[in-house]
Amino acid sequence: MRILSIESSCDETAAAIVEDGRKVLSSVVASQVEEHRLYGGVVPEIASRRHAESISAVVAEALSQAWLSLSDIDAIAVTFAPGLIGALLVGVNFAKGLSLATGKPLIPVHHLRSHIAANYITHSELKPPFLCLVVSGGHSHIVMVEDYTKMRVIGATRDDAAGEAFDKAARTMGMPYPGGVELDKVAELGDDTAYTLPHPTIAGSPYDFSFSGLKTAVINLIHNAEQKGETINKENLCASFRKAVVGCLTDNLFKAAEDLGTDKIVLAGGVSANTLLRRETERICKEKGLGLFVPKLNLCGDNAAMVGSQGYYEYLSGNVAQSDLNAVATLPIDYR
Numbered sequence: 001m002r003i004l005s006i007e008s009s010c011d012e013t014a015a016a017i018v019e020d021g022r023k024v025l026s027s028v029v030a031s032q033v034e035e036h037r038l039y040g041g042v043v044p045e046i047a048s049r050r051h052a053e054s055i056s057a058v059v060a061e062a063l064s065q066a067w068l069s070l071s072d073i074d075a076i077a078v079t080f081a082p083g084l085i086g087a088l089l090v091g092v093n094f095a096k097g098l099s100l101a102t103g104k105p106l107i108p109v110h111h112l113r114s115h116i117a118a119n120y121i122t123h124s125e126l127k128p129p130f131l132c133l134v135v136s137g138g139h140s141h142i143v144m145v146e147d148y149t150k151m152r153v154i155g156a157t158r159d160d161a162a163g164e165a166f167d168k169a170a171r172t173m174g175m176p177y178p179g180g181v182e183l184d185k186v187a188e189l190g191d192d193t194a195y196t197l198p199h200p201t202i203a204g205s206p207y208d209f210s211f212s213g214l215k216t217a218v219i220n221l222i223h224n225a226e227q228k229g230e231t232i233n234k235e236n237l238c239a240s241f242r243k244a245v246v247g248c249l250t251d252n253l254f255k256a257a258e259d260l261g262t263d264k265i266v267l268a269g270g271v272s273a274n275t276l277l278r279r280e281t282e283r284i285c286k287e288k289g290l291g292l293f294v295p296k297l298n299l300c301g302d303n304a305a306m307v308g309s310q311g312y313y314e315y316l317s318g319n320v321a322q323s324d325l326n327a328v329a330t331l332p333i334d335y336r
Ligand code: KG4
Pocket: 010, 115, 135, 136, 137, 138, 139, 162, 163, 164, 166, 167, 178, 179, 180, 181, 184, 269, 270, 271, 273, 274, 275, 300, 301, 302
């Protein structure tokens, strides 16, 4: 089954063609990041406009790169939730139009589920059940993926997402948006024991995260140094901050793995590209004898190939939308 998939939940307009959930025939991503960088973050209104301008060409390019036409496609999958509402609406309406015009089924895909599916493309042997850490710019979840479309949330952030914390800390250190990637690179050069940062935990909720205090601690540290005329060692601060965030993520993830008795760990979302997170999960998995699956680097961030993969499994489970499908800004990963 060939699925044409569309993603427009944030600042990437993307389309792909994926066969039977695992084989990517084409994948096109048009990023708006350069434009949003001017404002230090995603400007929703600009994002919607750029999606509307590029979506036609991006979908046409995905078909052309796969040497296919619409008549060769069996279904259309689209990210409908969660995300920026105006941005999501562009993809959803475009997909609805295509579905209506061609008579092909329309498959609604949850953005975080699609991040998890990036692993089905990377690892052909991977099948649920597994325990997954989903860490992106907007979400930080520990999810038990019981089946392709059956998820149970084990833990989640109470405030900022891990990616958001990385981006805000990086911004305070003068790095361009999205700073998470840059902070990760600079951290590789630093001493992670140089600065002492808090390790926030939530009493009674061992799998939940809280990153806002950690972010504030870095901001205060920088401002205090500025006021006293002291210089901050950027490499060391990036390394210490990254270690603190990754420590919170891995502590809770492996506590959940132990308590739930899982033997497979999966990483997903933009932050799964983080060098230390990948290194640390690999080390701990080896130590504990657990299987580890991480997405290929080019599938960690937003793309439509992962939407085509998850779309296939949503279709198999009977999740097909009608022409009244709407975009939804907030929706739990276990919505159905
Ligand atoms: O999944 P994603 O592409 O978009 C959302 O769905 O939010 O995640 C983007 C987030 C950004 O916050 C970005 O800074 C972060 O992922 N990110 C990283 C790295 N690469 C991307 N954070 C830390 N280290 C990285 N290497």
